[in-house]
Every structure is written in structure tokens, then in C-alpha cells.
Amino acid sequence: MLKDAHDPTPRECGECPIRHRAVCARCDAQELEQLDQIKYYRSFEAGRTLIWAGDRMDFVGSVVSGIAMLTQTLEDGRTQMVGLLLPSDFVGRPGREKAAYNVVAVSDVVMCCFRKHPFENMMEKTPHIGQRLLEMTLDELDAAREWMLLLGRKTAREKIASFLAILGRRNAVLNMSKAAGQVVFDLPLTREAMADYLGLTLETVSRQISALKRDQVIHLEGKRHVTVPDFDRLLEEAGDDSDGGMLA
Amino acid sequence: MLKDAHDPTPRECGECPIRHRAVCARCDAQELEQLDQIKYYRSFEAGRTLIWAGDRMDFVGSVVSGIAMLTQTLEDGRTQMVGLLLPSDFVGRPGREKAAYNVVAVSDVVMCCFRKHPFENMMEKTPHIGQRLLEMTLDELDAAREWMLLLGRKTAREKIASFLAILGRRNAVLNMSKAAGQVVFDLPLTREAMADYLGLTLETVSRQISALKRDQVIHLEGKRHVTVPDFDRLLEEAGDDSDGGMLA
DNA sequence: GCGAAGCCTTGATGCAGATCAACTCGACCG
DNA sequence: CGGTCGAGTTGATCTGCATCAAGGCTTCGC
Numbered sequence: 195m196l197k198d199a200h201d202p203t204p205r206e207c208g209e210c211p212i213r214h215r216a217v218c219a220r221c222d223a224q225e226l227e228q229l230d231q232i233k234y235y236r237s238f239e240a241g242r243t244l245i246w247a248g249d250r251m252d253f254v255g256s257v258v259s260g261i262a263m264l265t266q267t268l269e270d271g272r273t274q275m276v277g278l279l280l281p282s283d284f285v286g287r288p289g290r291e292k293a294a295y296n297v298v299a300v301s302d303v304v305m306c307c308f309r310k311h312p313f314e315n316m317m318e319k320t321p322h323i324g325q326r327l328l329e330m331t332l333d334e335l336d337a338a339r340e341w342m343l344l345l346g347r348k349t350a351r352e353k354i355a356s357f358l359a360i361l362g363r364r365n366a367v368l369n370m371s372k373a374a375g376q377v378v379f380d381l382p383l384t385r386e387a388m389a390d391y392l393g394l395t396l397e398t399v400s401r402q403i404s405a406l407k408r409d410q411v412i413h414l415e416g417k418r419h420v421t422v423p424d425f426d427r428l429l430e431e432a433g434d435d436s437d438g439g440m441l442a
Numbered sequence: 443m444l445k446d447a448h449d450p451t452p453r454e455c456g457e458c459p460i461r462h463r464a465v466c467a468r469c470d471a472q473e474l475e476q477l478d479q480i481k482y483y484r485s486f487e488a489g490r491t492l493i494w495a496g497d498r499m500d501f502v503g504s505v506v507s508g509i510a511m512l513t514q515t516l517e518d519g520r521t522q523m524v525g526l527l528l529p530s531d532f533v534g535r536p537g538r539e540k541a542a543y544n545v546v547a548v549s550d551v552v553m554c555c556f557r558k559h560p561f562e563n564m565m566e567k568t569p570h571i572g573q574r575l576l577e578m579t580l581d582e583l584d585a586a587r588e589w590m591l592l593l594g595r596k597t598a599r600e601k602i603a604s605f606l607a608i609l610g611r612r613n614a615v616l617n618m619s620k621a622a623g624q625v626v627f628d629l630p631l632t633r634e635a636m637a638d639y640l641g642l643t644l645e646t647v648s649r650q651i652s653a654l655k656r657d658q659v660i661h662l663e664g665k666r667h668v669t670v671p672d673f674d675r676l677l678e679e680a681g682d683d684s685d686g687g688m689l690a
Numbered sequence: 691g692c693g694a695a696g697c698c699t700t701g702a703t704g705c706a707g708a709t710c711a712a713c714t715c716g717a718c719c720g
Numbered sequence: 721c722g723g724t725c726g727a728g729t730t731g732a733t734c735t736g737c738a739t740c741a742a743g744g745c746t747t748c749g750c
Contacts, residue, residue, distance in 0.1 A: 266591045268681055274594040276587035287580055294584060321569035328576045332535055335579060336542060338586040339524035343514045345593035346522040346641025350737065385698065393594025395738055400699055417698065417745095433516050598707065633728060646707055648729055665715095665728065 210306070215282035216256040217330070220322045232312040238299040245285075245297040253307040254286030260303030261382050264295040265390060275390040277334070284330055288314050300383060345393045348433055353392040354402040355431035358412065362422055377422040406431070458554070463530035464504040465578065468570045480560040486547040493533075493545040501555040502534030508551030509630050512543040513638060523639040525582070532578055536562050548631060593641045596681055601640040602650040603679035606660065610670055625670040654679070 207213060207226040218229060235258070238244050244262065245251070257279050264277030276295060279285065285297060285305065317323050344356050365379040381388070385403075389396040406412050411431055413421040422428050455461060455474040466477060483506070486492050492510065493499070505527050512525030524543060527533065533545060533553065565571050592604050613627040629636070633651075637644040654660050659679055661669040670676050 264587070266587065268591070268595060270681075272595040274591040276590045289577075295587070321572065324569070324576055325572055328572055328579060329537075331576060331579045331583060335583050335586060338583060338590065339512070339514065339543070342524045342586065342590060342593055343516070343522040345590055347516060347520040384696090396698080397700085397739080398737060401737095404699070433518075632726095643708060644728085645709080645730085649707090652729075 210258065212256060212258055212282040212306075216306075217284055217323055217326050218256075219326050221320075225320060228316060229308065232309045232316070234307055236305050236307055238303045238305070240299055240301050240303075242299045243296060244299060244303070244305070245293045245295075247293055247296050249293045250291060251286055251293050251310060253310050254284070254288060254313055255305045255307035257281050257283050257285065258304040258306050261300040262303050263298050263300055263387065263390075265298060266295055273390050274393060275387065276338075278391065283334075284327065286310070288317060288327075300387060343434070350392075350394055350398050350402050351405065351431065352433040353394060354388075354399065354406060355411070355428055356434065357388065357392060358406075358420065358422065359425075359428050359432045361420075362425060362428065366425070377425050379420055381418045381420060458506065460504060460506055460530040460554075464554075465532055465571055465574050466504075467574050469568075473564075473568060476564060477556065480557045480564070482555055484553050484555055486551045486553070488547055488549050488551075490547045491544060492547060492551070492553070493541045493543075495541055495544050497541045498539060499534055499541050499558060501558050502532070502536060502561055503553045503555035505529050505531050505533065506552040506554050509548040510551050511546050511548055511635065511638075513546060514543055521638050522641060523635065524586075526639065531582075532575065534558070536565060536575075548635060591682070598640075598642055598646050598650050599653065599679065600681040601642060602636075602647065602654060603659070603676055604682065605636065605640060606654075606668065606670065607673075607676050607680045609668075610673060610676065614673070625673050627668055629666045629668060 207218065207230065213219070218226065221229065233255075238260075240260075247266070259281050262279040262285075263275050264279065265273050265275050267273040279297070286293070288310070317327075344353055348356060361379050361381070362377040366377050383391065385396040385399045388394075389399045392399065394402075403412075403414070407414050410423070411427055413423065415421070455466070455478065458464075461467070466474065469477065481503075486508075488508075495514070507529055510527040510533075511523050512527065513521050513523050515521040527545070535542070536558070565575075592601055596604060609627050609629070610625040614625050631639065633644040633647045636642075637647045640647065642650075651660075651662070655662050658671070659676055661671065663669070
């Protein structure tokens with residue numbers, strides 16, 4: 195096994211940035227102490243594969259910081275991203291022996307890992323952990339289904355616009371959207387990773403981004419910094435039922 | 443609201459065909475009695491839309507018999523299937539007010555519906571129901587991710603072969619695969635529904651099925667009855683990592 | 691400063707699958 | 721029995737994206 199990028203920053207759960215959004219969201223002080231007994235941190239540098247599909251898994255865990263992707267590949271090398279893991283997202287499946295997907299660090303990543311068997315035991319005794327995991331899994335399933343619509347039925351331009359809209363929406367929530375409609379963010383992925391996300395080639399991704407720039411739907415500063423002057427315009431380009439379907 | 447096809451067959455949980463696979467799989471006699479208080483059956487005829495995306499949902503439930511599909515549509519009518527519901531599959535999301543997807547009966551369908559609020563209350567008091575739902579949701583998420591690989595990266599021929607392989611595998615399990623490799627089953631979907639499943643047009647579906655028939659990968663009797671003389675051959679055509687990835 | 695490696699862009703060409711259209715087949719019905 | 725309607729097939733043509741190929745920009749090490 196390869197050595198980690200550098201020693202993970204050790205932390206207390208109390209000062210953990212994902213404390214209130216991860217599987218452990220509803221744990222009390224005593225439960226956190228229990229988790230503390232079975233957890234450890236690991237860091238990975240950008241580009242590193244954390245887990246290979248088929249590997250035996252002896253832990254599950256949460257992304258603490260950074261971004262990772264789940265991918266699947268066909269024998270001939272075609273690859274499709276099937277999950278984008280952000281801080282607080284859960285990795286692994288309790289009860290499963292072997293990893294089903296590759297997990298690759300997009301940026302530098304810190305993970306909070308729980309030894310699998312103790313974690314499974316704790317889940318049995320602490321229902322709200324399973325309840326929280328259920329919520330998170332249902333959210334992921336919704337995201338996957340949105341993504342299936344994109345993969346199956348959207349044009350290349352709509353795919354790019356949809357992806358930008360997702361990033362923009364996430365950022366708008368964090369930054370409490372400055373001014374009217376103006377949204378700004380950085381692309382966290384390379385063109386190739388975007389292509390794997392969207393079921394396109396990297397050339398098509400590049401061309402469609404250029405096209406959206408030419409048509410003033412977005413502005414680009416460098417390769418990664420995006421400004422959306424009119425978010426509604428972007429949503430139109432994304433093709434889906436306007437409003438952004440905020441579901442209870 | 444439209445009238446149901448005909449009166450649903452009333453049943454006891456004890457003689458329910460999905461008793462041991464649905465959300466209620468681990469319920470004891472007393473819990474079944476509780477469920478009985480909050481459940482009712484409904485029947486729908488083939489083609490009927492059970493639920494429209496955006497509708498207020500006052501129940502969740504299980505498919506007892508028949509097949510239904512979850513679909514999403516873009517404004518201009520392009521539609522993508524995002525879930526295929528077989529007997530025992532769960533419909534709806536506890537905690538959610540409005541339906542996120544259309545649910546359409548593919549064949550005649552009987553559903554076991556639970557009034558939503560009482561069911562949510564019961565989930566809180568009966569952790570193993572939530573645990574069972576978590577298992578089922580994780581399985582669905584895996585299926586969705588397999589599907590994403592198909593939608594994003596497979597050719598039309600591979601998509602058709604993959605779909606036939608899924609049906610064949612399911613049937614092989616039920617029928618204990620007669621003889622060496624020979625697998626037989628009926629297509630439960632129209633060409634159009636298959637197209638919506640696979641992100642293709644119905645013409646392309648038809649052509650690729652004809653091509654697989656021409657190349658002796660399958661035999662057809664009528665439009666719907668399929669025989670697969672060599673299942674491994676079909677799996678090769680499906681393109682994915684042979685063996686069929688049976689994961690713990 | 692220079693070469694090499696990554697990441698990205700842009701152009702030329704080809705092809706898989708969409709689109710448009712005609713036709714077949716079987717089921718149902720008066 | 722003929723008519724209609726829905727499901728499926730097959731052909732001709734078009735087009736969006738993949739593929740192949742060349743080159744630009746930035747960063748890094750020497």
C-alpha cells in the first residue's frame with residue numbers, strides 16, 4: 195500500500211468541519227467518544243486512487259475535506275464517473291466486503307475512516323446513525339437519478355450547462371448569492387474529469403465551454419474561474435424544468 | 443382522481459407474495475398488525491400513471507405485483523426512465539411531501555400503500571424498518587450507478603445486450619437456469635419503454651434487437667419472447683467486466 | 691532560459707444513432 | 721369481414737459528437 199501524502203491533521207470531533215452534516219450528525223458527546231475509538235484520519239494527494247474496485251474494504255468513512263470521485267470502467271478503458279464526493283459524503287457500504295467502485299482524489303483529500311466491523315456493530319446499537327445514513331443515501335439516489343436524465347437525454351451543451359448550474363447552485367447557497375443573479379465559482383474538475391462525469395469526450399467539453407463563453411452565458415477567467423452573469427439564462431440552457439425543483 | 447382499474451384483491455400480510463422481501467421483511471406478527479392498521483391496497487391497469495411528479499404524496503408503499511417505472515421528463519417531452527419497480531420495491535420517500543418522479547404502470551400493478559404520517563411514526567419506533575429500507579436504497583443506488591455507466595459510455599448494441607442480460611440473470615435465478623447456459627424470458631417492456639430505459643430511440647432499439655437476432659446472439663419468438671442460447675456470449679456483447687460482479 | 695509534461699483549445703473528418711417516413715402484423719370491434 | 725389502432729420493423733437521410741491530429745499556455749526541474 196502506498197504511503198499517504200503527509201500525516202493527516204489530527205482533530206477532535208468537536209472541531210470537525212463536517213461534524214453536523216456527516217453520518218455522525220446526530221451523535222451526542224458520548225457516542226462521539228465511541229466513534230473516536232474506532233476512527234482514524236488519512237490524507238491523500240490529488241490524483242491518487244484511494245480505493246480500487248474489487249479491493250477488500252476494512253473501513254467505511256466520510257470525506258472531511260477535498261473532493262473525490264467514484265468511477266466505473268469498461269475493460270477497454272471507457273470510464274464513467276458515478277459519484278462526486280464532497281465533504282461530509284459517505285464512502286463504502288456497511289455489510290459489504292469489497293469495494294464496488296474506484297475512488298479517486300480530485301483534489302487533496304482528508305478522510306475520516308471508521309473500522310468497518312466496529313462501525314457496523316455501533317450502527318446496530320445506535321439507530322440514528324443508520325437513519326442519518328438512510329437520509330444521505332436517499333439524497334444520493336435522487337442525485338443519481340437526476341444524473342441519469344442528463345446522461346440519457348441531454349445534449350452536450352445542456353450537459354455542460356447543467357453541470358455549471360449544479361456548481362453554481364451549491365456555491366450560491368454558501369455565498370448567499372451576491373447581488374442579482376451574479377454567481378461566481380471555480381471548476382473543481384479537469385476537462386477530462388468533467389467528460390467522465392457527463393459521458394462526453396474532453397474535446398467536446400472544451401468546445402461546449404468555449405461556445406457558452408462565446409454566447410455570453412458564462413465568462414471565464416483563466417481555465418477554471420467562472421462567472422455567470424444571468425443564472426436564469428444558464429438554467430434555460432440546462433434544459434430542465436426551470437425552478438430547480440427544490441423538493442421537501 | 444381517476445378510478446382504479448378494479449377493486450384490489452384484499453389480502454393478509456401472512457399470504458402476501460412479497461412478505462419477506464419488502465420493507466416489512468423483518469416485521470413480527472405484532473408489527474404486521476400495526477402496519478395493517480395503516481395500509482390499503484390499490485390496483486392500476488397497465489399504462490396508467492400512478493403518480494405525477496410534483497403531486498402531493500400522502501402515502502408510501504410497495505409494489506406487490508406487476509411492474510412500474512419511474513420516469514423524468516424535460517419540458518420538450520424527452521423522457522428518461524430512472525427506476526424500474528418490481529414486486530417488493532418501495533415507492534416514495536419518507537419525509538418528502540411531493541413526488542419527485544412520475545410512476546407509470548407497465549403491466550397491471552397492485553400496490554400496498556401505507557399512510558405516510560403513520561408510517562413515518564412507525565419507522566421512528568421500529569428501527570429495523572428503516573434498516574431494511576436502507577439496504578433496499580443502497581441496492582437501488584448500486585443499480586443506478588451501473589445504469590449510469592450504461593447510459594454514459596455504452597454503445598446502442600451494448601445497451602441492449604446489457605438490458606437483456608439483466609432480465610436474463612433475474613430469470614435465471616428464479617428458474618434455476620435450465621441446462622447449460624440456455625436462458626429464456628419475456629420482455630416486460632415495449633420498445634418505447636426500453637428506449638426510455640436505455641437513452642435511445644425506439645427505432646434504434648428495434649434495429650439493435652434485429653441485429654442481435656441476425657447475429658444469433660438471441661432468438662425471438664413473436665415480439666417479446668427471447669431465448670439466449672449462450673449467455674456468456676450475451677455478456678461479452680454487453681461489454682462489462684464479465685463475471686457479473688456479484689458483490690457481497 | 692530551455693525542454694518536458696499536463697492541461698487545454700481548435701480544426702478536419704467520420705460515423706453511430708437520431709430523425710423522418712413508409713410499411714407490416716396482430717388484436718380488437720362493429 | 722373490413723376497418724382501425726397500437727406496436728414493431730425497416731429504409732433513407734441528416735447531424736451531433738467522437739476521433740484523429742496539431743498546436744498553445746503554464747508549470748516545473750535543471
